Amino acid sequence: xxxxxxxxxxxxxxxxxxxxxxxxxxxxxxxxxxxxxxxxxxxxxxxxxxxxxxxxxxxxxxxxxxxxxxxxxxxxxxxxxxxxxxxxxxxxxxxxxxxxxxxxxxxxxxxxxxxxxxxxxxxxxxxxxxxxxxxxxxxxxxxxxxxxxxxxxxxxxxxxxxxxxxxxxxxxxxxxxxxxxxxxxxxxxxxxxxxxxxxxxxxxxxxxxxxxxxxxxxxxxxxxxxxxxxxxxxxxxxxxxxxxxxxxxxxxxxxxxxxxxxxxxxxxxxxxxxxxxxxxxxxxxxxxxxxxxxxxxxxxxxxxxxxxxxxxxxxxxxxxxxxxxxxxxxxxxxxxxxxxxxxxxxxxxxxxxxxxxxxxxxxxxxxxxxxxx
Amino acid sequence: xxxxxxxxxxxxxxxxxxxxxxxxxxxxxxxxxxxxxxxxxxxxxxxxxxxxxxxxxxxxxxxxxxxxxxxxxxxxxxxxxxxxxxxxxxxxxxxxxxxxxxxxxxxxxxxxxxxxxxxxxxxxxxxxxxxxxxxxxxxxxxxxxxxxxxxxxxxxxxxxxxxxxxxxxxxxxxxxxxxxxxxxxxxxxxxxxxxxxxxxxxxxxxxxxxxxxxxxxxxxxxxxxxxxxxxxxxxxxxxxxxxxxxxxxxxxxxxxxxxxxxxxxxxxxxxxxxxxxxxxxxxxxxxxxxxxxxxxxxxxxxxxxxxxxxxxxxxxxxxxxxxxxxxxxxxxxxxxxxxxxxxxxxxxxxxxxxxxxxxxxxxxxxxxxxxxx
DNA sequence: TTGTAAGCGTTATCAG
DNA sequence: CTGATAACGCTTACAA
Numbered sequence: 001x002x003x004x005x006x007x008x009x010x011x012x013x014x015x016x017x018x019x020x021x022x023x024x025x026x027x028x029x030x031x032x033x034x035x036x037x038x039x040x041x042x043x044x045x046x047x048x049x050x051x052x053x054x055x056x057x058x059x060x061x062x063x064x065x066x067x068x069x070x071x072x073x074x075x076x077x078x079x080x081x082x083x084x085x086x087x088x089x090x091x092x093x094x095x096x097x098x099x100x101x102x103x104x105x106x107x108x109x110x111x112x113x114x115x116x117x118x119x120x121x122x123x124x125x126x127x128x129x130x131x132x133x134x135x136x137x138x139x140x141x142x143x144x145x146x147x148x149x150x151x152x153x154x155x156x157x158x159x160x161x162x163x164x165x166x167x168x169x170x171x172x173x174x175x176x177x178x179x180x181x182x183x184x185x186x187x188x189x190x191x192x193x194x195x196x197x198x199x200x201x202x203x204x205x206x207x208x209x210x211x212x213x214x215x216x217x218x219x220x221x222x223x224x225x226x227x228x229x230x231x232x233x234x235x236x237x238x239x240x241x242x243x244x245x246x247x248x249x250x251x252x253x254x255x256x257x258x259x260x261x262x263x264x265x266x267x268x269x270x271x272x273x274x275x276x277x278x279x280x281x282x283x284x285x286x287x288x289x290x291x292x293x294x295x296x297x298x299x300x301x302x303x304x305x306x307x308x309x310x311x312x313x314x315x316x317x318x319x320x321x322x323x324x325x326x327x328x329x330x331x332x333x334x335x336x337x338x339x340x341x342x343x344x345x346x347x348x349x350x351x352x353x354x355x356x357x358x359x360x361x362x363x364x365x366x367x368x369x370x371x372x373x
Numbered sequence: 374x375x376x377x378x379x380x381x382x383x384x385x386x387x388x389x390x391x392x393x394x395x396x397x398x399x400x401x402x403x404x405x406x407x408x409x410x411x412x413x414x415x416x417x418x419x420x421x422x423x424x425x426x427x428x429x430x431x432x433x434x435x436x437x438x439x440x441x442x443x444x445x446x447x448x449x450x451x452x453x454x455x456x457x458x459x460x461x462x463x464x465x466x467x468x469x470x471x472x473x474x475x476x477x478x479x480x481x482x483x484x485x486x487x488x489x490x491x492x493x494x495x496x497x498x499x500x501x502x503x504x505x506x507x508x509x510x511x512x513x514x515x516x517x518x519x520x521x522x523x524x525x526x527x528x529x530x531x532x533x534x535x536x537x538x539x540x541x542x543x544x545x546x547x548x549x550x551x552x553x554x555x556x557x558x559x560x561x562x563x564x565x566x567x568x569x570x571x572x573x574x575x576x577x578x579x580x581x582x583x584x585x586x587x588x589x590x591x592x593x594x595x596x597x598x599x600x601x602x603x604x605x606x607x608x609x610x611x612x613x614x615x616x617x618x619x620x621x622x623x624x625x626x627x628x629x630x631x632x633x634x635x636x637x638x639x640x641x642x643x644x645x646x647x648x649x650x651x652x653x654x655x656x657x658x659x660x661x662x663x664x665x666x667x668x669x670x671x672x673x674x675x676x677x678x679x680x681x682x683x684x685x686x687x688x689x690x691x692x693x694x695x696x697x698x699x700x701x702x703x704x705x706x707x708x709x710x711x712x713x714x715x716x717x718x719x720x721x722x723x724x725x726x727x728x729x730x731x732x733x734x735x736x737x738x739x740x741x742x743x744x745x746x
Numbered sequence: 747t748t749g750t751a752a753g754c755g756t757t758a759t760c761a762g
Numbered sequence: 763c764t765g766a767t768a769a770c771g772c773t774t775a776c777a778a
Contacts, residue, residue: 014674022533023755023756026753028668035757036766036767037765039757039758040757041409043756048764051764052763052764065757066508066535067530067534068530068755068757070510070511071444071755071756072510072754072755073445073756073757074444074447074511074770075444075447075448075754075755075756075757075770075771076755076757077756077770078444080511081510090478090481090482091481095477095478096474099466104464104465104468108464108465110495110635112495112506115506115509116513117492117494117506117510119490119491119492120481120490120491120492120493121490122481122485133454133489133490136443136446136454137443137455138444138447138453139453159439160394160437160439161440161442162439180772191585243748261419263751277654292747351751396772398772406747407749407750407773408749408750408771408772408773409751410747410748410770412774413773413774416773418773419747419774420748421747421748422748425748427747441771442770442772443770443774444771444772445754445770446771447754447772448754448755448771449754449774450772450773451754458753606755628767
């Protein structure tokens with residue numbers, strides 16, 4: 001972290017070793033036209049005679065001018081053409097989770113069509129509430145994705161800056177346009193499905209309840225102190241059917257993590273559950289793996305329900321008897337698209353466009369009636 | 374964090390959607406100081422009396438000023454604090470490949486420490502050679518990652534703009550700082566290892582040779598027309614030991630793709646290879662899976678060597694007899710870090726810092742002598 | 747320490 | 763269709 005070395009103290013900011021780039025004004029001068037005409041020649045927005053245009057382009061080529069500087073353009077236009085995407089994990093972790101990737105894909109698709117690019121920002125909320133890179137970055141709008149941490153401060157800052165904020169599956173936030181999923185209701189449906197199969201001993205494996213990456217049984221206090229909207233809603237959904245279902249918190253969403261938590265779960269002193277509701281497919285795969293390792297058959301001895309409907313089950317189950325996970329399929333990509341659309345709409349001055357999506361229970365072969373005892 | 378409850382005039386009239394954001398000048402005026410002082414109060418870079426600072430901050434809070442506008446700041450400073458990362462795939466595909474993710478992670482780590490954020494840009498090279506979003510985005514430097522397409526035009530444009538370019542594993546490009554990997558030499562070593570084991574019938578499964586996502590046997594013409602530096606180099610490495618090894622091109626880097634190509638490979642009329650050199654671990658997993666499906670044991674009937682050394686072998690092999698892939702382990706994360714460092718160094722005016730890394734052959738349990746026949 | 751002034755490179759406006 | 767001119771909001775050398 002060295003100090004940027006503008007040490008030579010020149011009058012202009014960047015008079016370092018780099019050759020000064022010609023400006024549009026210089027091109028105009030060389031072409032013998034006014035700056036405004038040169039500008040029009042490049043932006044294409046406005047009437048320019050064919051002759052003037054070619055002269056400008058020629059002069060540009062001559063001088064090695066690469067087109068208008070985006071920085072100046074964004075100042076002048078008040079727009080940078082960039083949408084910030086905020087995630088609250090290290091990028092490597094975030095990218096490892098198909099949910100984020102698919103959502104991002106939806107965002108990227110819509111953003112790309114609109115000619116805007118994506119600025120990746122790790123959620124910048126230190127304990128101090130610092131909002132660093134997020135506010136120093138030239139973004140026109142921000143999409144908050146997978147928020148396990150308290151984001152209100154960030155939203156507050158962005159609001160003050162008049163930067164539209166879209167929050168995917170966040171708690172109700174003042175000033176952020178929500179893109180919601182029926183997490184609670186969907187989880188309730190999954191639980192009801194298990195209940196109808198006859199299950200009475202149901203456990204839950206939750207996604208992280210906050211940004212601290214803790215792992216283990218979820219105490220009442222921990223649950224009450226939880227912040228992560230999605231995890232809590234999904235948990236509440238199950239609790240609507242099984243009010244006292246024990247819950248285990250995973251420290252992340254990965255197969256390995258699911259395996260660890262699953263191992264603990266099946267090894268616990270408590271009576272073994274006959275069904276486990278897992279808050280993500282990736283975790284569910286790990287839990288299933290742990291079940292096998294513990295000598296349990298799925299679904300004969302224990303049923304497992306996932307969440308997400310990620311399309312990679314084939315590879316993950318390839319050498320197991322399982323063909324398809326029972327899970328709640330959610331429309332990630334569409335969620336991402338909706339978020340991007342909402343963001344773009346807002347920065348064009350259109351009214352907020354909240355969105356809400358439903359998950360569908362897809363019944364695979366990881367659920368069955370509980371074993372006769 | 375809350376609005377100061379100055380009872381009299383604090384409430385800003387909420388002027389509909391177009392509430393003009395206050396400027397630093399306005400804040401300075403309200404605080405009774407000069408703009409420059411207000412600027413220093415925010416940037417922290419320069420001497421400001423405690424009293425002035427608090428007055429400025431108070432005025433800012435009063436007016437709902439959220440800090441200096443990054444757009445204006447970047448124009449003035451000639452820097453936006455953003456590094457562009459260019460990938461030549463759809464983001465969803467790119468993120469699905471651990472190689473990209475890990476590289477990106479290395480980039481993000483270094484960039485984050487330097488206070489710069491990452492702008493994700495899909496490689497914009499239409500057949501027309503358009504370079505759209507890449508040049509309109511306010512980036513200080515660009516890192517090209519995983520380039521299967523011809524990137525010269527993009528680099529040319531960026532050069533003209535004085536934007537430093539770092540290319541990871543690209544062919545030698547005028548004006549781009551290279552971050553290289555010993556693809557050819559490493560592949561040669563892997564091939565030599567197989568030769569020493571006694572293999573004579575060796576096939577290659579390649580990564581895409583260009584951006585067209587073709588799949589199938591690699592003809593001499595196709596090979597000659599190939600663009601993707603990495604794939605070609607790795608292929609050449611094997612050819613250094615097995616000059617006429619048949620090659621099959623995969624249409625991407627995924628387990629599923631590996632399985633498809635592997636199935637074709639093992640079903641082909643040609644004599645079955647006793648060893649397969651696969652250009653990525655992800656593909657290799659698929660090839661191994663295909664081998665099992667074809668009734669072949671790995672490594673007894675067929676040896677498989679991968680490339681990359683991605684750290685997820687455990688999950689992928691979890692229900693197979695295989696514990697570890699024989700592969701060439703490359704330092705992705707360090708590559709990403711080096712790329713980011715090079716980019717940052719350049720935009721600070723430092724001389725170019727090319728980098729080159731080595732891959733290590735890690736011998737797992739997917740390779741063995743060929744079956745006695 | 748603080749104030750003054752001069753841009754940074756564009757684009758929008760409006761008159762010719 | 764073209765040209766002069768005024769911002770866009772901020773930073774920073776330099777003077778006070």
